[in-house]
Amino acid sequence: MIKNIRTTERNTLMLHELEYPFDSEYILKKSKSLKRRLLEENTQRIPKKIAVLGGSTTHDIIRILELFLLNQGIEPTFYESEYGMYWEDAMFGNEELNAFGPDLVYIHTSFRNLRNLPEVKDSREQVEDKLRTEFEHFQVMWEKLADTWHCPILQDNFELPYYRLMGNQDGADFHGRTWYVNRMNQMFADYAAEHQNFLINDICYQSAAYGLDEWSAPFFWHMYKYSLCLKAIPWMAHNVANIIKSLYGKNKKSLVLDLDNTLWGGIVGDDGPENLEIGQETNLGQVYAEFQSYVKSLKDYGVMLNVASKNEEENALAGLNHPAGVLKPEDFLIIAANWEPKSRNILEIAHQLNILPDSLVFADDNPAEREIVRQQAPGVTAPEIGKPEDYIRVLDRGGYFEVTSLSEDDRKRNEMYQANLKREKAQASFADYTEYLRSLDMKATIRSFEPVYMARIAQLTNKSNQFNLTTQRMTQAQIEQMAADDSYITLYGKLEDKFGDNGVVSVVIAQKEEKAAHIRLWLMSCRVLKRDMELAMLDELVERCQEAGIEEIYGYYYPTAKNNMVRKFYGELGFEKCSEDEAGNSVWKLNTAGYEKRNHVIKVES
DSSP states (O other): OOOOOOOOOOOOOOOGGGSSSOOHHHHHHTHHHHHHHHHHSOOOOEEEEEEEEESSOOHHHHHHHHHHHHHTTEEEEEEEOOTTOHHHHHHHOOHHHHHHOOSEEEEEOOGGGOOOOOOTTOOHHHHHHHHHHHHHHHHHHHHHHHHHHOSOEEEEOOOOOSSOTTGGGGGTSTTOHHHHHHHHHHHHHHHHHHOTTEEEEOHHHHHHHHOHHHHTOHHHHHHHOOSSOGGGHHHHHHHHHHHHHHHTTOOOOEEEEOOBTTTBBSOHHHHOGGGOBOSSSSHHHHHHHHHHHHHHHHHHTTOEEEEEEESOHHHHHHHHTOTTOSOOGGGOSEEEEESSOHHHHHHHHHHHHTOOGGGEEEEOSOHHHHHHHHHHSTTOBOOOOOSGGGHHHHHHHHTTTOOSOOOHHHHTHHHHHHHHHHHHHHHTTOSSHHHHHHHTOEEEEEESOOGGGHHHHHHHHHHOOSSBSSOOOOOHHHHHHHHTOTTEEEEEEEEEETTEEEEEEEEEEEEEETTEEEEEEEEEOGGGTTSSHHHHHHHHHHHHHHHTTOOEEEEEEOOOSSOGGGTTHHHHTTOEEEEEOTTOOEEEEEEOTTOOOOOOSEEEEO
């Protein structure tokens, strides 16, 4: 049962020292002071309980992981298994773990935990049998955890062995340990592809990028039973934190780019577009072309692209239309090319897109401009991107756009926001707002939760901040449980109009208790604000309640730093205020008898 608990969020105090590229030794040495600085302001974060089940020593991993999570707006509490007891805790539990009740389970295992490695005397069938037995050892544990806790499971895959008995054939011959690890990692990946709430922490890639010799230095295993060297712990913890913050809606949404010496070499206004370094003619031009290709690929994954540049707009467009460029003007939602401070332009971009500044990452080659944006546009992330050849690495390993699920709505995000900008232009030609809404020819689908949309619904519960009355954060497993429970009314809403399909944009969950229904969650994507979708959702909710014999609907509003816009929402819908405390938490009531439908501009299919 979802408890009626207030969850508050404010813009998190972000420490630049915990953004990639970071100094691992500094973080390890200064972890206490970093934690104190993170907690010194009354910044309220999403509380999450994380069980860490380790096949090696995990104390320092937890110590550093906490810093990165706090920096991402998540306040963790941890359960830590005894050394090497990951499987026993998962399979049999214990009093402490059972009382803890995790929101997420992280299983930290490594090559050192593989029990049945191939030997030269083994036949192909014997090695395959070892693989299958090893995999089933993990699979039965994952399934037990899923059945017990109904929460996301995060599992390390395996680093490559730190020596190769067969030399370069170790990865080609089935007797090789490299071959064995590669096969096991693929089996883990296949399992993850088939299970929505199971995720891989890619130790194999992380150790390769860090340097396998140092990562797997035997001294740390034999001295401390660490499966990786001490200096690599912040690197790995940062990756784990990126996965967790993505799960709980803390990903960035937009990359805002400078132009001159960021997307191309040179200054377009001084050098002219024909003299910019971009393309295959020079080595630096190739670097910028590769960076533009990387940025273009981010757009395909749903990252919104925008420009904030000190430039004449005509010059900016000329640079973006360079024949060797990969990015073109149509790849960007907003091109703010003028002589205003970039910080002001960036905040205006956030305003126009109706997203919060902390959803933006700003990439600029100029360190002074980055610092001004950090100071003048609080919440915006401006990483130290370094030299042009470092741009991709810094943005990629920063984990700002970590993918834990990828919906059709994600892939279409840029065109959805592009359509929104067209709607705003169309609105200007109407004197009467209701007539403008009718002109959009809106059609909505409002139904009970369906399996095909569970991932998107869970994603919305963790991403929506401004139009979210209770800010409940839910995993897909919790969503699925409520959908199957007759004591809940669940509704999702899709909206399309003549400019395009917005996808799933609204979610309502109400819990039935005798003759009353209590709204535990009501949220809506900000891209469909002020289009009466909330009225269509209310109409459907009331109808469902009337069918169930519900006489009263209770709504709850819990204020955060981000959802002030819906403070008066229930009152505007005709609810009567029952109570409000000093913190602004309020309770509202609506009688279902005699209710008249409020939506008159959207055609609804229910």
